[in-house]
Amino acid sequence: MNLLVVIQMAGKININIERCKGCGLCIMACPKGCIIVSKKSNKNGFFPAKSDNTDCTGCGACAIICPEAIIEVFHNQSSKIETIAEPAKKPKLSLMKEKA
Amino acid sequence: MVEKGQISIGTEERVLMCGNEALAEAAILAGCDAYFGYPITPQNEIPAYMSRRMPEEGRVFVQSESELAAINMVFGASATGKRAMTSSSSPGISLMQEGMSFLAGAELPAVVVNVMRGGPGLGNIAPSQSDYFQATRGGGHGDYRTIVFGPSSVQEMADCISLAFELADKYLMTAMILADGFLGQMMEPVVLKKRPSVELPPKDWALTGAKDREQNIVRSLWLGEGVLEDLNFKLDDKYKQIQKNEVLCEEYEVDDAEIVVVAYGVAARIVSGAVTRAREEGIKVGWIRPITLWPFPTEQISKAADEFRLFLTVEMSTGQMVEDVKLAVAGKSPVVFYGRPGGGVPTVEEILDKIRQLTLGAKT
Amino acid sequence: MKTVFKRTPTLKDCPTHYCPGCGHGIAHRLIAEVIDELGIRGSTIGIAPVGCAVLEYDYIDVDMIEVAHGRAPAVATGMKRTNPDKIIFSYQGDGDLASIGAGEILHAGHRGEQITVIFINNAVFGMTGGQMAPTTMADQITATTPKGRNVAEEGYPLCVSELLAVLPGVSYIERCALSTTPNIRKAKKALKHAFEQQRNKAPGLSLVELLSTCPTYWRMSPADATKWIDNEMTKVFPLGRLKG
Numbered sequence: 001m002n003l004l005v006v007i008q009m010a011g012k013i014n015i016n017i018e019r020c021k022g023c024g025l026c027i028m029a030c031p032k033g034c035i036i037v038s039k040k041s042n043k044n045g046f047f048p049a050k051s052d053n054t055d056c057t058g059c060g061a062c063a064i065i066c067p068e069a070i071i072e073v074f075h076n077q078s079s080k081i082e083t084i085a086e087p088a089k090k091p092k093l094s095l096m097k098e099k100a
Numbered sequence: 101m102v103e104k105g106q107i108s109i110g111t112e113e114r115v116l117m118c119g120n121e122a123l124a125e126a127a128i129l130a131g132c133d134a135y136f137g138y139p140i141t142p143q144n145e146i147p148a149y150m151s152r153r154m155p156e157e158g159r160v161f162v163q164s165e166s167e168l169a170a171i172n173m174v175f176g177a178s179a180t181g182k183r184a185m186t187s188s189s190s191p192g193i194s195l196m197q198e199g200m201s202f203l204a205g206a207e208l209p210a211v212v213v214n215v216m217r218g219g220p221g222l223g224n225i226a227p228s229q230s231d232y233f234q235a236t237r238g239g240g241h242g243d244y245r246t247i248v249f250g251p252s253s254v255q256e257m258a259d260c261i262s263l264a265f266e267l268a269d270k271y272l273m274t275a276m277i278l279a280d281g282f283l284g285q286m287m288e289p290v291v292l293k294k295r296p297s298v299e300l301p302p303k304d305w306a307l308t309g310a311k312d313r314e315q316n317i318v319r320s321l322w323l324g325e326g327v328l329e330d331l332n333f334k335l336d337d338k339y340k341q342i343q344k345n346e347v348l349c350e351e352y353e354v355d356d357a358e359i360v361v362v363a364y365g366v367a368a369r370i371v372s373g374a375v376t377r378a379r380e381e382g383i384k385v386g387w388i389r390p391i392t393l394w395p396f397p398t399e400q401i402s403k404a405a406d407e408f409r410l411f412l413t414v415e416m417s418t419g420q421m422v423e424d425v426k427l428a429v430a431g432k433s434p435v436v437f438y439g440r441p442g443g444g445v446p447t448v449e450e451i452l453d454k455i456r457q458l459t460l461g462a463k464t
Numbered sequence: 465m466k467t468v469f470k471r472t473p474t475l476k477d478c479p480t481h482y483c484p485g486c487g488h489g490i491a492h493r494l495i496a497e498v499i500d501e502l503g504i505r506g507s508t509i510g511i512a513p514v515g516c517a518v519l520e521y522d523y524i525d526v527d528m529i530e531v532a533h534g535r536a537p538a539v540a541t542g543m544k545r546t547n548p549d550k551i552i553f554s555y556q557g558d559g560d561l562a563s564i565g566a567g568e569i570l571h572a573g574h575r576g577e578q579i580t581v582i583f584i585n586n587a588v589f590g591m592t593g594g595q596m597a598p599t600t601m602a603d604q605i606t607a608t609t610p611k612g613r614n615v616a617e618e619g620y621p622l623c624v625s626e627l628l629a630v631l632p633g634v635s636y637i638e639r640c641a642l643s644t645t646p647n648i649r650k651a652k653k654a655l656k657h658a659f660e661q662q663r664n665k666a667p668g669l670s671l672v673e674l675l676s677t678c679p680t681y682w683r684m685s686p687a688d689a690t691k692w693i694d695n696e697m698t699k700v701f702p703l704g705r706l707k708g
Contacts, residue, residue, distance in 0.1 A: 012465065023485030023679070023686040029645050046484070061645040063469040067489030068480060073469035134546045160545040165571035169538035172531065172568075176542025179529050180509070180550070184542065202532050307527040307543070309550055311506030317521045319530040 010077075011058020013051050016070035020048030026062035026071060035062060114289040119257040119279060120145035122290045123187075123213065126258035128153055129294050130265040132211070133182035134160035136173035138192060141225040142281035143215035146187040167192035171199030171212070178208040179318040181306030183265055187213035189281075190223065190231050194239065200274055201240030204335070205320030209268035211261060212246075213277040215284040218443030226443025227281035229365060232420035235278050236394040243332050245339045247275040247346070248393040250364035254288035256391070262295045267346060269300045271338055278393060280416070282366045282445070342395050349397035350389045353379065354404050357386035359458050362401065362425050363414040364390045367446065371414050374451035383459050393421070401428035410458055411435040414451055416444065472500045474525050481519060485686020487642040487676025488516055491584055492523045494652045495553070498659050499526065508551040509543060511536045515557035516590040534565025537572035540579040551662050553580040559589040562598040562624045569628065573669045576633025580658045581671040583624065585701065586678040594681025598622035601700060606681065621700045625673045629706040635668025636661050636708030639701060641675040643690040647703070654705075661708075670708070675701055 013035075015026075020042060026049050027035045038050035049062075063071040117125070124146050127135070135154055137147040147163060154161035160177070164170040170186045177184035188196065193214045203210050216231050218224040235248045247267050249260040257279060264275035307316050322328040352372065354360055363371040368389040378385045388404060390397050405411065411429055413422040413436070422437040429435050438454050440446045471477055475496035482488045499505050505526055512520035514533035521528035531539045536554040544552045561569050561583050572579065588606050589595040595608040599621050603612035628634045636658055640651035651674055658670040675697050677689035684692060 019479050021484035025485055025686050025690065028687040028690070058468060060469045064645045064648050065490065067482065067484075067486055067493075069471050069475055069489065069493045071469070072467060072471075074465040075468050076465050134542065136542060162541060162545055162575075164538065164541075165567055165574075169535070169541075169568055169571065172535040172538035173542030173545075175531065175535075176511075176529070176539035177546040178542075179539075180543050180547050182546045184546070198532055199535070206530075307509045307529055308547075309505075309507035309509060310525070310527050315521065315525050316527045317529070319521070321518060321530055 010075070011056040012053045012074045012076055013056060013058075013062060014072045014074070015049055015051065017048035017050065018042050018044070019068055019070045020046060021068060022046035022048055023067060024049070025065045025067065029061040029065045031059060031061060032056060112291060114291050116287055117254060117290050118145060118285055118287045119254045119283040120215065120285070121149045122254045122292070123257040123261050123277065123279070124149040124153065125292055126261050127185055127211070127265070128157055128159070129292055130262045131183050132159070132185050132265065134162075134173075134177040134184040136162045136164050136170040136177075136184065136186050138164050138167045138170050138188060140167070140189045140192045142217055142227070142284050143187050143189050143213065145284065146213065167195040168199065171196035174210050175199055175203060175206075175208060178203070178210050179206070179307050181303040181308065183209070183211075183269070185211035185213065187215065189215045189217045190219050190228070193231060193234065197234075197240035200246065201238070201242050201244060202320055203274045204240070204244030204246070205242060205331075206318050207272040207335075208318065209272050210274045211264045211268055211277070212274055213261070213279065216278065216280040224443045225281060227283075227366060227416065227445060228441070228443050229280060229367060229416040230420070230441060231278065232393065232415070232417065235276055236396070236424070244335060245394055247271070247273065247342065247395070249275070249277050250391060250393045251277065251279055251283060252365050252368045252389065254283070254286065254290045257283055258290055258292055260391070266295060266298060266300070271342060272301075273338070278365070280366055346392060347395045347397050347399070348391035349400045350391060351386065351400065351404070353386035354388060355386075357384050357409060359383070359385040359410045359412060359455060360404055361385065361387040361412045361414060361451070361455070362390070362421070363387065364393060364421065367414050367416050370446055370448055371451055373448040374455060377448065377452055378455045383455060385455055390421070396424045396428070398424070398428040401425060402430065402432075405429040405432040409433050412454065412458060413437050414446060415439045416446070417441050472497045474499045474505050476523050476525050478522070480523055482516065483680045485677055485679040485689060486516070487586060487674065487678070488584065490642045490648060491555075491582065491674055491676065492520065494648070494655050495555070495582065496524055497652065498656045501656065502659055502663060504551050504659070504663060507549065508553065511539055511552070511554040513556040513560040514591075515560050517555055517557065517584065518591070520555055534560050534563070535568055536560065536565065537568040537577070537579070537581065541572055541575070541577050544577055544579050548578070551580070551659065553582060553659070555582045556584070557590065558583070558585045558587065558597040558599040562622050569624070573628045573631040573634040573671075576635075576668045578662055578665065578667065579669055580662050581669065582655065583671055583673040584676045585673055586676040587621070587697065588678050588681045590678050590681060594678070599624075599701070601696060623701060625671065625706050628671060633668055634671065634707060635666060636670035637673070637706040639673040639675070639703050639706065641693050641698065641703055642677065643675065643693040668708075673701070675703075
C-alpha cells in the first residue's frame with residue numbers, strides 16, 4: 001500500500017538565556033506563541049525568554065528579531081514524521097518508480 | 101606656474117618657485133598619497149597646484165566641503181596607512197583643531213600646513229605669526245603636542261615638509277608647517293631633492309581589511325579605568341623623546357654677542373639683516389633661529405643665557421614665542437620683546453633701532 | 465537536527481552594551497551577515513560613529529575606526545579615495561549623521577563617494593540620555609523637549625533620505641524598519657544591495673536608513689516601540705526604496 005508521506009517540519013530553538021536581556025521581541029515575533037518569559041532570572045537579573053518548543057516550526061522569526069543574536073534555530077526532520085493522508089486511488093506504479 | 105617635467109627632481113638644479121608650490125611639489129616628492137584641502141588665502145596655490153599635479157602622479161586630490169572635513173579626510177586616509185596632508189590658513193586651522201586632537205589620540209601620522217594670516221577673527225590676508233600658541237600648545241582638546249616647523253625660506257618650505265612626513269611616520273603624530281603669507285607667496289630659487297629613505301616603523305596597525313589577521317582598530321576612546329591615563333603617559337614619553345632628539349635650531353655669532361635676537365620664519369630673515377648691519381656698526385649682537393618651534397630649542401637658548409646677555413625676541417604678533425624664550429632663559433638674563441601683530445611686518449631699520457636702543461641701555 | 469540559523473562569524477560572540485530591545489543589535493547582526501554572505505570581511509573597513517554604537521568594533525569583527533562625531537562621511541572619503549578596492553561603510557546615528565554631520569553626508573553624496581552609509585534613525589540622541597535629534601517626531605517627549613517637540617520652535621523631523629535622494633551623486637537610498645521580522649528581512653536585503661553596489665564598483669553613494677527602536681528613551685517596552693515605528697514613525701519616514 002502506498003502512502004502519501006508528508007514530513008511535518010518540527011523546529012527547535014536554543015536561547016542563550018545568560019545573555020538574554022528579556023526584551024520580549026522574540027515572544028512578540030513568534031507566530032506560534034511558544035516562547036514565554038522564564039520565571040527564573042539569569043545572572044544579570046533579567047527574566048530571559050524560554051521556549052518549550054512544543055509547536056515550534058523552526059521559522060526563525062525569533063532569531064531574526066533578537067537584538068542579541070543569541071537564538072539558534074534547528075529543523076528536526078526525523079522524530080515527527082506523521083502519516084496525515086492516504087491517497088484516494090492507487091497512483092500509476094510507473095510514476096512512483098520513476099520518482100523513487 | 102611650473103609644468104610637469106620642467107622640475108628637475110632629484111638633481112641639484114635650482115628652480116624658481118613660490119613657497120606654496122615648492123612645498124606642494126616637495127610633498128609629492130616625499131610620497132604624499134593624498135591631499136585634502138579647502139580654499140583660503142594666502143595658501144590657495146597649494147590646493148590649486150595639488151589639483152593639477154596629484155592626478156598626474158596617480159594620487160588623490162579632494163577639495164573638501166570645509167577645513168573640518170579636510171582634516172577628517174586626512175584622518176581616514178592616514179588610518180589606512182597612507183601619507184596624507186592638508187593645508188589651510190589660520191581660521192581654517194582653527195576648524196581643524198578637533199581633528200588634530202583625534203589624530204594625536206589615535207596616534208596617526210599626518211602633515212598639516214598653516215600659512216598664517218592676520219587674526220583673530222577673519223583678520224586679514226597679510227602675513228602673521230599669531231598662531232604660534234595654537235600650533236605649539238595645541239589648539240585642540242587633551243594633552244597632546246604637535247611637531248611644528250617654522251621655515252624661513254622657500255627652500256626650507258620644501259625641506260621642512262619632507263622632514264615632516266618622515267617624523268610624522270616615525271612618531272605617529274601630526275607634523276605641522278607653520279609658514280605665513282610671505283613665505284607662501286614669495287618666489288625664490290629652490291632645489292627639490294628626495295630625502296634619503298630611512299627605516300620607519302612598519303604600519304601593521306593600518307586598516308587594510310582584516311584578511312587572514314585579527315581586526316585592526318583605530319580609536320581614541322578609552323573608557324576603562326586608568327586606560328586613557330596610560331595612553332597619555334605613553335604619548336608624553338614620545339613627546340619627551342622628540343624634545344630630546346628632534347630639535348632643529350640655527351644660530352649666528354652668539355658666542356661674543358651681548359644681545360641675542362630670537363626669531364623664526366620670515367621675522368628671522370628680517371632680523372638677520374638687522375643683525376648684520378648692527379655688527380657693521382660694531383654692536384656685538386647675534387641671533388638664534390628656532391626651526392622646530394616644537395620641540396622648542398630650550399637647551400640651546402638656555403646655554404646662551406648662561407652668560408649674561410640681553411635677549412630680544414622679534415615676532416609678527418603681540419608676543420607668543422617670547423614666553424618660550426623666557427622659559428628657556430629662566431631669569432638668567434633679561435628678555436625683551438618687539439612685535440608687529442595683525443599683519444604688520446617689521447622692517448630691518450625698526451629692528452636695528454631697537455638693537456641700538458638696547459645697546460645704549462646695556463651700557464648705562 | 466539541521467541548524468538553520470546561527471550567529472555569523474563576523475558578529476563577535478559576546479554580550480553587547482545596548483539596552484534590551486535596542487535596534488543597534490539587530491543592525492549589527494544584519495551587517496555582519498551581509499559581510500559574510502558577500503565574503504568581503506577581508507576587504508571591509510567600518511567606521512563607528514559617536515553615539516550608542518561607538519563601541520561597534522567590539523561587535524563587528526572587521527577593521528574599524530572610530531571618528532569624531534558626524535565626520536564619518538569625510539573619513540570614509542579619505543579612506544575610499546586612497547583605497548578604491550576596499551569596501552568602506554559608515555555606521556551613523558541620527559544625531560551623528562543628521563545633526564552635527566549633516567554637512568559631511570550631504571557633500572559625500574554630492575561628490576558621489578562610492579561608500580555605503582548605514583543610517584540608524586531612532587529619533588533621539590541615545591548615548592547622552594535621550595535628547596531631541598533632528599529626526600525626533602512632532603510632540604515627542606525627549607530630555608530636551610520635556611513638553612514634546614514643538615515644531616514651531618524646534619522644526620519638523622528631518623527626512624534625510626529624501627534630501628539626499630535628489631543628489632545625482634547618490635545612487636541608492638532605501639528606508640527600512642527594524643520593527644518586525646518581515647521588515648528586518650527587507651532591511652537585510654537593502655543592506656546587501658547597498659554593499660553589493662560598492663563591491664561591484666557601481667558609482668555613487670548608497671545609504672540605507674533603518675528606523676530603529678530606542679525603548680529606553682521612548683519610555684516604551686521594546687514590543688511597543690516596534691509598533692510605534694510601524695504606526696507613527698513610518699507616517700513621517702515612509703519605508704521603501706527612494707532611489708536606485
